[in-house]
Amino acid sequence: MRIAIVGAGQAGVQLATSLRSLGHDGPVVLIGAEPGLPYQRPPLSKGFLAGTTPAEELDLRERSYLDGVGIDLRAGRTVVEATLGDEGGTLRLDDGSEVAFDALALATGATSRTLPVPGGDLPGVLGLRTVADAEALRAGLAGATDVVVVGGGFIGLEVAATARAQGRRVTVVEAADRLLARVVSEPFSAHVRAWHEAQGTTILTGAAVSGLTGGPDGVTGVTLADGTTLPADVVVTGIGAVPACDLARALGLSVERGIVADEHGRTSHPRVVAIGDCAVQPHPHEPDRLLGVESVNNAVEQATAAASVLLGQEPAPRGVPWFWSNQGELKLQLAGISDGHDERVVRGGGERLTVLYYRRGRLIAADVADNPRDFNAVKSALAKGATIDPRAAIDSEVPLRSLISEPVPA
């Protein structure tokens, strides 16, 4: 069976290597629009931006490994057209070449959302998705005095921490009334805010950007809806990503916010799977909703499951979803899916914070700041389908691991 994978990012590379480790010995063609070896994105807003992680350490796999297991990487090539029938199809690449396949994987990722305001395209207004973006941002930060980060999500806050550690004056502008509002609860948002403010970063919440000022030489300021103007030499946009679904739409696949897939990556066409940031899937922990989860763990797990599906094998059960974000010295770790919680327990405070989330008395998730022990205990409890007594968990002196127990049947 000939398998073609569009997108050589975290998910595409994982799928290609999983196909080999599951015993597939037919052709695997991995096509990626970006030049060079496939790389990891998380360091782009952390060590690579700070200059402490060298470019070679970004590589997901060495060239010799890919060659050794027979993965045919077509780097720097974009798939511009595809045809698909009952028996398979053909991809057309931007150099005019064609790749025929029996099964297709879409791992096209996402692109950074751009600021839809006047001046949003001025020089010095920078998004962060690719290594090229990170290089441009690194160069921009080097000469900057005032940096405005639009968006108080994970990537925006990581960039803010890096820029602040380099001595820049940093302001984060967030439209919601708190940081990370879509993913964590109020006490956790407040903890993260306090940490950034202690570094000297200004955080403006409930603040909408109405326009950017400047000219051909670059951006000079950010204007807010209330008329305030903030000076800016660099504006970083961290306002989310848009799943790359054009190819899927052109093929007539079902697309909502992302390419619609089942929990093992099967799309509406039997010969096509969709994985990673481009896909929305139900998760075993949230079976009734289509989730678009932008994380390394999600990309790797979806790709591993899709490899089994393509080879007609039973996918391994999905693990506990988890995510990390390093914002300077602040280390955040999230486990489980906290949406729909009806109770929460706040543990610690000061240097460390853990927020545990419960639904109908049972642990479903946790957000953890600077406490890997709590994080590991929660992850292991969730993996076993166990819980942690909420009343006892309030005492931060008691190790969470000692409180893991079987849930009481509802």
Ligand SMILES: Cc1cc2nc3c(=O)[nH]c(=O)nc-3n(C[C@H](O)[C@H](O)[C@H](O)COP(=O)(O)OP(=O)(O)OC[C@H]3O[C@@H](n4cnc5c(N)ncnc54)[C@H](O)[C@@H]3O)c2cc1C
């Ligand atoms: C700055 C940054 C920091 C992050 N930090 C973290 C973190 O700390 N923790 C965490 O868990 N996650 C983090 N993430 C998220 C994580 O990196 C993504 O969830 C993951 O990379 C998704 O992998 P993917 O393969 O689905 O997409 P991508 O990695 O985006 O790869 C998709 C690839 O497909 C290519 N492509 C698209 N269309 C075509 C086409 N038509 N033809 C050929 N190629 C095409 C794209 O060019 C791209 O290279 C971060 C992301 C960013 C951008």
